[in-house]
Amino acid sequence: MSSKRQKPPAPEPLAPLIDAHTHLDACGAQTPADVAEILDRAGAVGVQAVVTIADDLDAARWAAQAAGWDERVYAAVALHPTRADALDDAARTELAALARDPRVVAVGETGMDMYWPGRLEGCADPAQQREAFAWHIDLAKRTGKPLMIHNRDADAEVLDVLAAEGAPETVIFHCFSSGVEMARTCVANGWTLSLSGTVSFRNAHALREAAGVIPDGQLLVETDAPFLTPHPFRGAPNESYCLPYTVRALADILDRPATELAEVTTATARRVYQLPGV
Template sequence: MTKRRGERPPAPETLPAPVVDAHTHLDACGATTPDDVKAIVDRAALAGVDRVITVADDLDSARWAAEAATWDDRVFAAVALHPTRTSTFGQAEQDVLAALAEHPRVVAIGETGLDYYWDYAPRSAQHEAFRWHIDLAKRVGKALMIHDRDAHDDILKVLDAEGAPDTVVFHCFSGDLSFARACVERGFVLSFAGTTTFRNAHALREAARWAPEDHVLVETDAPFLTPHPYRGRPNEPYCVNYTLRDLATLRDADVGELAAKITRNAERVFRLSDVAES
């Protein structure tokens, strides 16, 4: 049987309650125009995913995300310089991001953090940029969205040393139960992506099963990390439906109740009602 690696997964049955995709990359999914964005979020809405947060990883992406969030009321944005892109991070880059962070439809500063898997940027540069983004999140009063790859201990050390913002989200949470406990003890939120559905991700699934429901979000990180059983195929926000259903099974929870709870979490974390009223 062909794996159909180039095809998007089939449209799932609509969720019994809507949920928010807390982290996606609409530009990397191929969107460039308002019509492109509408088509993606329309597909998401049919699956019960009624809002998405499109996340930047460089300056061009940050500018685009902030603009795209004005094209459709179902789209919000997060802006930052990805840690792997911090080799050059000076006043010019900081000025652009600081201005974008004030945009009313930018609901988070991210994704920022540390990435020890790739060597595209020196660790010293990553740490400096991470500290700057932490300060920016505190200055604008918005959530900090963490990218953490192979850097669990140092992420916590930096957050502890700098003083974490009021709201911290670990995007695509990748830690084990012990790390999940350390994050939750600090009040941080864990956002689970398609990796949580991978059957060989035993430690991650244990953490997802344990995580207190007030500290849980779901995301796609589309077009990456497509959930089981469609791993390797293109991901889109509608596929958070699959992750949510798998998470409900893992946690022995009702799908609709879990979706409703996670939506309330997203509304609280990203202050989405404040955006709607602005």
């Protein structure tokens, strides 16, 4: 994301939509008024609700709090794989308590990231990531909430841990970015795949092929805002109101009506996150 670029213009409305994965705090929200402003912009184009995601303990506390500020906001809590080395006993106790909040609808984002180790100073190593991922899997089982997975260059590693630990009843691969083989494996296991603005990128040939094998009941859409702004605004700040751009790009790829995909993905979001009608 480049702070030098202006935000994209508001798209034509497309409803109903649910942003299955965003980071309201990273989008600049701090107060209830900030959250309401972002959700008002999203609501004006058809985005009825969002799930704001934590990647460290401070973000987890904030996400759970923010979900109590606005009925359109839900939360997910976890430590990001790159921060897995911070999962000490105190963090485990607090995350377990936060995960039981009724407004927290998933445990995430957790998983494996083989891209950043060796590139990012202080990044948790694969062994630390694996241990933390296993703990988050158990937390999802204990709370009965979906497990939201971050998988970057780690298809084999993620599948190995899920096989070793046993996957929870509901698994969501956030910002799915693998190819068609991994997509078929996930679909066969009954897991849900969430597509972001990356599906609109011109060089995302393997991801576009993968999108074609995801059944309606296993498809979500997300922004991952403020990151991964869809084409043609790649590099500009992303926000939940940009979600219709991604859905329309996906509709073009799949040769389906965008309104149909909006209905389908919203129904899936309501079901997997156990949301009330929004």
